[in-house]
Amino acid sequence: MIESFLEHVLDGGTTEVEEAVRKAAAAEIMPRFRRLADHEISEKKGPYDLVTVADRAAEEHLTRALTALLPGSVVVGEEAVHADPGLYGALRGDAPVWIVDPVDGTRQFVHGDPGFCSLVALARHGEVLASWTYAPALGELAVAVRGRGATLDGRPLRCGSPTPGAVLEVATSHPDYTTPDQKRALLGLVTEGVRPRPCGSAGLEYLSLARGTLDATAFSWELAWDHAAGLLLVAEAGGAQTTVTGEPFRITGGNTLPFTAARDAATAERIRALLAGAPAGD
Template sequence: MSDESNNTPAIGGKNFTVVAINCAAKAGEWIKTKLGNHTSLSLKYSPTDLVTEVDKGSEMMIRNLVQTHFPHHSFLGEEGVEPGPEASAKALNNVRDAEYLWVVDPIDGTTNFVHGFPFFSVSIALAHKGEVIVGVVYDPMRDELFVAEKGKGAYVHGKPMQVGTESQLGESLLATGFPADQQYALPLNMKGLQALAPQVRNIRSGGSAALHMAYVACGRLSGFWEIGLNSWDLAAGSLLVSESGGQVTDMLGSPYELGVRNVVATNGAIHGQLVDELKKVEAAG
């Protein structure tokens, strides 16, 4: 990070952003050493949502580091929550009013990790009274660190990020994901995919919502939408996008908040068009 981190939000002389970066970098490097070494796979919410002991180890490492610096802060991590949307919503409701809440996905893109597909990330956000004030997404395979602070911009490789300039769906590269929930979320996402594919330059599905959001923030993607995500998938990425000049809402166009599960994140210029198209085919959840 360059010197834009000098005036970052701090409490008691300890810098929130520096701690978030440190956690993401240490966890990411540790995850990378485990690539191809996973010994015991267990199934989580569905067969497509694999989890390894690496998830748990990464989360424990981040939690321990955060609590060393900020013992009174609350912590919401994917691994501490039972699978499924109801459990996720309940876990968030239990802590969302905390003064300071760390929202962490220890590996976003576990299925990719298990298969050795190099597109996964560590996502760490800090919310103050429900509003995200720090967001860090780290891609250990490319050693790319995406960092945002509320009101201070967003950076990758220490350089300011800006969203892309595409103004029409026809010139846009979008991303989406294929949800594990095959009853509700997947069919809705497929509706959106079918409607949008003929209208855009192309659509990608990398398998990490946090990295998709980071790619919208730095202009590699024009927009991203997905149904049925969790707070830890989106919290850090939402700040990356908004601090890079983009827009993040739910699928009906309401502003992002921690409880959003169905998301649209774009460069802003195509946001209305994308939301309208998803509503038109009733793919908005």
């Protein structure tokens, strides 16, 4: 069952997962959008780390639906891992793993901003096989399958390359989520020809990269639910990624941070070099 389902997904059979993601959003997220009461919002680690009843309900909905699609699979979800950090270790196990961020961009969701999404990725042995990025308030669904490309609402996605000589727009980590060393690394982006800005929903920043409306990201945290779906989306759209030491980002963790994803390999190397404090090309 497991192998046949994985083959089915890799052959482009993603409709069942798309339906599960849409149903979870329709049942648990959108009815609460711009209708949250104060008691339905709480902080996890501080005022910039929010969780709502919609996050929890959508993750529970997706957990039931996705494991029913693939018996023997497990879910690594943001809210479940917050309650039991040991669940994160499933990323290193043998079972297929659904990596779920039910509401990526919870701050935006809480403030009534449509810039949030649901992120789902399917991985095994640390390799992301497929991903789904659904922005229900924007009516957009992006899908990527390893080796088969990326689409947005059924249309092929391509990152393209930045216009030569143009200023590079780079979405970066919020200062509240960076260590002093990471802040110093990110200061390398304050240079001629680069325009850094704080990121919004990580999933939607990756979608912007894949569609060629953002040039790069520079992130200083490595939680798999924020990055797994988007990194595959960018890769299948022709983009590139690297950590500051030049090694590929691993969803299982232990990465040297910050890391970057970009529209092409040359841009990724330029951002990596700036983060490392060296002129691009050194």
